[in-house]
Amino acid sequence: MPAHEVLTLWEAFFIIVGSSAGALTGLQFVVMALVSESAVPKDSHTIDAFGTPTIVHFCAVLLISAVLSAPWPDILGAAITTGVVGAAGIVYSLIVVRRARTTMTYKPEMEDWIWHGALPLIGYTTLLVSAVMLPTSHVPALFGVGVFSLLLLFVGIHNAWDTVTYVTVVIGASPTSTERTPAPPDAGT
Numbered sequence: 001m002p003a004h005e006v007l008t009l010w011e012a013f014f015i016i017v018g019s020s021a022g023a024l025t026g027l028q029f030v031v032m033a034l035v036s037e038s039a040v041p042k043d044s045h046t047i048d049a050f051g052t053p054t055i056v057h058f059c060a061v062l063l064i065s066a067v068l069s070a071p072w073p074d075i076l077g078a079a080i081t082t083g084v085v086g087a088a089g090i091v092y093s094l095i096v097v098r099r100a101r102t103t104m105t106y107k108p109e110m111e112d113w114i115w116h117g118a119l120p121l122i123g124y125t126t127l128l129v130s131a132v133m134l135p136t137s138h139v140p141a142l143f144g145v146g147v148f149s150l151l152l153l154f155v156g157i158h159n160a161w162d163t164v165t166y167v168t169v170v171i172g173a174s175p176t177s178t179e180r181t182p183a184p185p186d187a188g189t
Contacts, residue, residue, distance in 0.1 A: 003075040006138045007068055010146075017149045018065025024156055025058045031160045038167045046106055049099035050116060053092075054159045057120060057152040060089055064127070064149060068142075075135050082145065083131030089124030093117065115158050123151040 032051055064085055072078045097117040100108050108116070130144030 003072040003078060006075060006142070007072065007078065010142055011069060013146060014065040014069045014149075017146075017153065018062050018069070020153060021058045021061035021065065021149075021156075024153065024160075025055060025062070028054045028058065028156070028160050031163050034164060034167055043103075043105055045099065046103045049096060049103050050106070050112075050159070050163065053096045053116060053120065054156045056092060057123075057156045060085060060124075061149045061152050061156075064145060068145065075138060079131050079134035079141075082134065083128055086124050086126075086128030086131050086148075090121065090128060093121040093124055096120070111162075115155055115162070119151060119155050123148045123155065126151070 028051070031054075032047075035047075035051070064082060067081050067085070068078055070078070097113075100112065100116055126144050127148040130141040130148065133141035133144070
């Protein structure tokens, strides 16, 4: 089956997932704005370990959606490009784990290791394996790319939400945080 016919079957999926990844990238910018205005201790090493990877994951999903929506003359070009993204993602995931291990202002818990380390590594490995399979077994390979895309979207959403809840609940409730003035009773109307 020609590349166009194979990839056209997935066009709506990649449009939805790619658009979501693009929009969710904006969400992470909002999260970082909240962090910058909070009392949470800030250092670039912690942001590199826990904030930047969310943007990278959303952008990887957006990139793969664009790559597999392109009008490839044959499937091999799409497979190679997808494989490069998968391999780069594996290397980046290992760098993120190393950064998380050496942060000084925040010590990761088990949930952090799963969501910031293990799941992205599983996702990028799935993408690399799918890229290798794409030229010969395109149906399972494209389902693997779909798993990668959805996994990384949900990882990003979770990690952004986790950051917001940490900043608002843990940091906002700590005795060292700045006191907040209560809103007037009619502020919600």
